[in-house]
Amino acid sequence: MIRDITIGQYYPADSVLHRLDPRLKLSGTLLFIISIFLFDTFYGYIAVTVFLVSVIKMSKVPLKYIMRGLKAIIVILLFTMFFNLFLTQGDVLVRLGFLKITRQGLYSAIFMGIRLTYLILGSSLMTFTTTPNQLTDGLEKLLSPLRRIKVPVHEIAMMMSIALRFIPILMEETDKIMKAQMARGADFETGGVIKRAKSLVPLLVPLFVSAFRRANDLAMAMEARCYHGGDGRTKMKPLRYHRIDYFAYLILLIYMTIVIAISVIENRLPSFL
Amino acid sequence: MQIIFDNVHYVYSSGTSFEKHALKGINLKINKGEFIGLIGHTGSGKSTLIQHMNGLIKATSGKIYFNGEDIYDKNFDMRTLRSKVGLVFQYPEHQLFETTVYKDVSFGPKNLGLDKLEVDLRTYEALKMVGIGDDLIDASPFELSGGQKRRVAIAGILAMQPEVLILDEPTAGLDPRGRDEILDQIAKLHKEKNITVILVTHSMEDVAKYVDRILVMNNGNLVMDEEKVKIFSRYKELEKMHLAAPQVTYVVNALKEKGIPVSTDVTTVDEAKNEILKVFKDKIQKI
Numbered sequence: 147m148i149r150d151i152t153i154g155q156y157y158p159a160d161s162v163l164h165r166l167d168p169r170l171k172l173s174g175t176l177l178f179i180i181s182i183f184l185f186d187t188f189y190g191y192i193a194v195t196v197f198l199v200s201v202i203k204m205s206k207v208p209l210k211y212i213m214r215g216l217k218a219i220i221v222i223l224l225f226t227m228f229f230n231l232f233l234t235q236g237d238v239l240v241r242l243g244f245l246k247i248t249r250q251g252l253y254s255a256i257f258m259g260i261r262l263t264y265l266i267l268g269s270s271l272m273t274f275t276t277t278p279n280q281l282t283d284g285l286e287k288l289l290s291p292l293r294r295i296k297v298p299v300h301e302i303a304m305m306m307s308i309a310l311r312f313i314p315i316l317m318e319e320t321d322k323i324m325k326a327q328m329a330r331g332a333d334f335e336t337g338g339v340i341k342r343a344k345s346l347v348p349l350l351v352p353l354f355v356s357a358f359r360r361a362n363d364l365a366m367a368m369e370a371r372c373y374h375g376g377d378g379r380t381k382m383k384p385l386r387y388h389r390i391d392y393f394a395y396l397i398l399l400i401y402m403t404i405v406i407a408i409s410v411i412e413n414r415l416p417s418f419l
Numbered sequence: 420m421q422i423i424f425d426n427v428h429y430v431y432s433s434g435t436s437f438e439k440h441a442l443k444g445i446n447l448k449i450n451k452g453e454f455i456g457l458i459g460h461t462g463s464g465k466s467t468l469i470q471h472m473n474g475l476i477k478a479t480s481g482k483i484y485f486n487g488e489d490i491y492d493k494n495f496d497m498r499t500l501r502s503k504v505g506l507v508f509q510y511p512e513h514q515l516f517e518t519t520v521y522k523d524v525s526f527g528p529k530n531l532g533l534d535k536l537e538v539d540l541r542t543y544e545a546l547k548m549v550g551i552g553d554d555l556i557d558a559s560p561f562e563l564s565g566g567q568k569r570r571v572a573i574a575g576i577l578a579m580q581p582e583v584l585i586l587d588e589p590t591a592g593l594d595p596r597g598r599d600e601i602l603d604q605i606a607k608l609h610k611e612k613n614i615t616v617i618l619v620t621h622s623m624e625d626v627a628k629y630v631d632r633i634l635v636m637n638n639g640n641l642v643m644d645e646e647k648v649k650i651f652s653r654y655k656e657l658e659k660m661h662l663a664a665p666q667v668t669y670v671v672n673a674l675k676e677k678g679i680p681v682s683t684d685v686t687t688v689d690e691a692k693n694e695i696l697k698v699f700k701d702k703i704q705k706i
Contacts, residue, residue, distance in 0.1 A: 325475045326514040329506040330575055331498060331530030348526065351516035355561070 155314060157274040161206040164275045167391045168284025174398050175272045181402065182264045184409040186253070191260055193408055197401055198264060207274045215270040216263060223262050231255040273310075282307035286376075287385055300376025308364070316357060323352045421583065421615055422449040422472060422504075427481035429467055441467040443639040444481070449617070451582070454609050456626040456647065457619045459636030460661040465619050466509075468636065469585045472617075473504035502531050505581030509588050511572035515560040520551065520571050523560050527579040545578035546571075549604055566597035573601070577608070583615040584608070590625065602629055627651070627665040627686035635660070648684045667691040 158164075163171075182194055202212060216223075234251030241247075273281070286303035293299050324334065327348045334345050424447035431439040441464045449455065459465045470476040471483060474490055474497045483490050490500055508514070517523035525542040533541070546556065549570040555563065560571055573589065586605065590598040602618075606629050609616045618630060626633060626647065633650040635643035637660045643650055650657070654664035654672075671683045671691055681698050685691045 322508065323514050325470065326506075326508045326511065327526075328475060329473060329501055329508070330527040330579065331501060332526075333498075333530070348514075348516045352514050355516075356513055 155273060156277050157207045157211065159206040159275075161204060161275065162390070163201065163205040163271075165390065166275075166394055167385060167387055168276050168280040169288050169385060170387075170391050170394050170398075171272050171276055172281070172284050172288060174394070175269055177398060177402055178268045179265060181405045182261050182268075184405060185412055186257060187412050190405065190408045190412065191257075193401075193405055194264065198267060202267070202271060205271060205275050207271070212267060212270060212274065215266055219262065219266055223259060226262060227255045227259045230258050278307050278310040281310065283381070283385055298376075300379070304376075312357075312360070315360070316353065319356055320349065320353055323349055323356075421451045421486060423447070423482075423484040424471070425482040425484070427471060427478045427483060429471070429476065430479045433479070441639055442471075442478070445641050447634070447641060447644070449583075449615060451615055452609075452613045453615050453632060454606070454630045455615075455617045456630035456633045457617055457636065458621070458623075458626060458633060458662060463636040463660075464639045465636050466587060469506060469587060469617065469619060472583070472585060473501050473506050475501075475506070502527075502579050503581055504583045504585065505576040505579055507573050507576050507584070507586045507589055509591060510569075511575075511589075512560075512565065512568035515568060515572060515575075518559060519557050520546070520560050520563070521556045523571060524574045524578050527575055531579060541578045541580060542574075545574040548577055548608060549574045550600065566593055566600075569593065569597070570601065581614065583617070585617045585619070587619045588621065589618070590620070590622070598625070605629075623651075623663055623665045624687075627667075635662070647686060651686060652683060671695075 178194075178197075182191075184190060202209065231247060231251050232245050234248050234254055236248035236250030239247050239249055239252065276284070282303040285306065286299055289297070289299045289302070328334070332345060332348055334342070334349070337345070424445045427442055427445040428440070429442040431437065431441055445468065457465050457469070467476060471478055477491065485500055485504070488495055490497070515523050517526065521542060524545055525538050528538045528541045551567065551570055551574060555567065560568060563571065569589070573586075576584070584605070589601055589605070593601065602625060605616060605618075608614060618625070620626060630647060633643065633645065633647050634641060635650065635657070642660070643653070643656075651664040651668045654668055657664055665686055667685060667688055667690070668683070671681050671685055671694065674681050674695070675683055679698060681694050685694050
């Protein structure tokens with residue numbers, strides 16, 4: 147059950163996507179997220195889908211594995227679609243008692259569903275193909291101009307990398323503690339809301355204790371190695387763009403041009419959908 | 420036969436690049452009242468194997484029987500199995516959560532749905548068994564020393580009064596005295612209550628001192644399953660699997676190679692001492 151949560155995890159594989167520069171993947175993901183909010187018609191989404199599918203194919207991460215990330219947001223997804231479907235004003239299509247489905251509502255529910263799904267798929271694809279270290283290196287480099295206005299960029303990046311690094315550790319720890327308490331007859335699966343919430347105490351208390359213990363150990367280990375923040379710190383593997391990265395930037399540029407073009411044309415044309 | 424494994428396979432994260440074949444067709448029979456040592460290097464599948472015994476992990480294929488019942492049968496009650504097969508994980512003190520030692524130990528028996536009196540009884544008995552005195556019963560488990568925490572955590576399992584007790588490296592990180600105390604108490608329990616004990620450990624000395632039969636895991640396979648003396652006589656094979664026999668096995672084997680007629684069937688320091696003294700006495704008498 148706990149192994150099903152795949153958001154934020156790294157999936158080792160040997161693909162073009164894995165080899166790309168993290169800065170490119172970060173900005174690419176950001177652009178992709180912007181691109182899925184650009185339109186309100188199906189044509190645009192065809193372009194987005196083609197792009198996403200080909201990137202997923204290139205990543206060599208099994209589709210089944212990527213899809214598992216959606217499980218975590220299924221409730222939010224259904225909620226959003228439900229509200230959009232029933233609460234949008236417009237031309238009424240179906241009436242179910244006091245609820246009504248409008249044409250506009252139907253479209254916005256579908257688009258919202260697509261957007262949220264693509265948002266999760268796109269961003270989890272980034273974490274699948276980028277190790278936490280690369281990710282934070284990339285982020286630090288991308289944000290480094292902000293250092294001029296006294297933003298502690300290195301510290302932010304370090305905190306993020308530690309947080310990401312701890313996800314699998316805490317997940318494993320949760321799994322272990324859960325099993326240990328189940329061995330003592332604890333029951334996490336049955337009963338009402340209150341009983342279930344109560345049954346989490348034997349899980350959460352040891353988990354917090356262990357998280358603090360680990361944080362303490364890590365801080366100690368960092369200090370023992372004379373870590374003192376980002377000032378004057380050099381990198382063993384500085385990020386450098388290669389030819390493939392420039393090529394990828396070009397593809398990204400073409401993609402954005404196409405998408406923006408579609409959205410501009412769309413707005414000019416009378417809506418016939 | 421209390422526990423039977425019939426061709427049990429287990430695959431982790433199947434279908435992804437994390438896929439790992441952790442158990443490759445395990446066949447195993449465990450009788451009531453046995454004291455078994457389970458050894459194998461890190462990642463050989465020991466922990467996976469023991470988690471199958473109380474149903475925390477479901478085998479990918481194969482069958483497991485407990486007291487003659489198929490534990491994967493629809494009508495089989497997993498909770499009963501978990502109360503009868505007590506599993507003490509590695510570093511069990513990490514799972515303490517209650518405000519007092521008493522409450523933590525009584526968590527297991529309470530989950531079994533026993534009445535207050537029985538819960539009290541079992542809790543006090545379990546704490547006594549592991550040597551935690553009355554003065555600590557209302558202390559917070561987080562205030563105790565490392566060894567005391569470990570004992571409280573083990574008491575948490577004992578309070579469920581299991582028929583089979585499985586311990587995954589119960590002495591890791593303890594000082595020699597704490598280690599001997601815990602293992603002696605477990606051996607005493609084994610003798611007095613005739614419960615089956617399965618001890619997972621890296622310490623060959625512990626294995627030599629306490630267990631009767633040894634299971635050796637390597638790479639997801641059960642490669643050896645014999646009496647301890649027989650296993651230790653195959654110490655050259657053990658070394659190939661990054662394991663070793665107890666120190667005294669090497670001593671008596673070296674003596675034998677030098678032509679001194681000692682028996683190599685000894686496993687503990689005391690036995691070795693007696694054996695060597697016996698050989699010397701024989702020699703003196705001959706002179």
